[in-house]
Amino acid sequence: MGTEHLEVVFFGTDKGEVTIRDIKMQQNFARSMSLADAMNPDNLLCYEMNGATLPAPNGFPLRLITPGWYGIANVKWLKGIEVRDTRFMSLLMGRDYVTIREEEHNGETVRAETSVGRALLKSAPAKVTRNDSGHRVVGAAWGAPIDRVELKIDQGPWMPAVIDHSEEAEYAWKIWSLDWPNPSPGEHTVTSRAISTAGQIQPAMDDPLIAKKHTYWESNGQVTRRIRIV
Known part of the structure; x- marks a missing residue:
């Protein structure tokens, strides 16, 4: 069997009772990925943070850090690593932390399940503050190399935000911001979208990629905040 079929499983010390087909058992927290993904040189096994011993809440004595992946992949309190030639199917790989999405196959709608994996392109407005020129919208973008971020206020046009480099x-x-001079009093909506260096655009909430998804995992649709100006 080639190495492309191998999985690497990372086991944490934390465990709990799970019930599968009326069978109760103790199961350690664990996540798996392909051998190629596990061997990514960007991955880290961390035992220190900011020059000090890794604190217990952050995963002491050892924590896996997988940059660019959904947070669930960063296993805390790491106790063991195994290489397997079959798919690893714990509760947190096979049932929890899965994305369920409708797909069309030959005119028929089916539901497909995929494991939560890499982080997806996303941005979100975080706050609106007052400044000398009026107001400023501040937010963040992540999940892919970011080329630019655009902001829409109410039903207006998309406007370029300024990225802090x-x-x-x-x-x-x-971190990005957009100055908003002299907004009218009352309620407004503020929506952001990120565009990656590869040209990928953060999808709108009515995009089929988002609208046909039945779980909240990997929900990277455009975020709209409601703001009241007084």
Whole structure:
């Protein structure tokens, strides 16, 4: 069997009771990925944070960090690593942390399940503050190399936000802002969308990719905030 069929499983110390087909058992937290993904040189086995021993709430004595993946992949309190030649199917790989989405196959609608994996392109407005020129919308973008972020207020046109380039690490969140001079009093909506360097655009909530998804995992649709200006 080629290495492309191998999986690497990361086991945490934390465990709990699960019930599968009326059988109760103790199961350790664990997540798996392909051998190629596990061997990515960006992955880290962390035992320190900011020059000090890794705190217990953050995963002491050892934590897996997989940059660019959904947070659930970063196994805390790591106790063991195994290589397997069959798919690993724990509760948290086979039932929880799965995305269920409608798909069309030969005119028939079916529901497909996929494991939560890599982070997806996303942005979100975080806050609106007052400044000397009026108001400023501040937010973040992440999940892919970010080319630009655009903002829409109410039903107006998309406007380019200003990205803070003080942190240029590959997987760092990009903080962005947009000055909003003299907004009218009352309620407004503020929506952001990120565009990656590959040209991918964060989808709208009515995009079939999002609208046909029946779980909230991997929901990277455009985020709209409601703001009241007084």
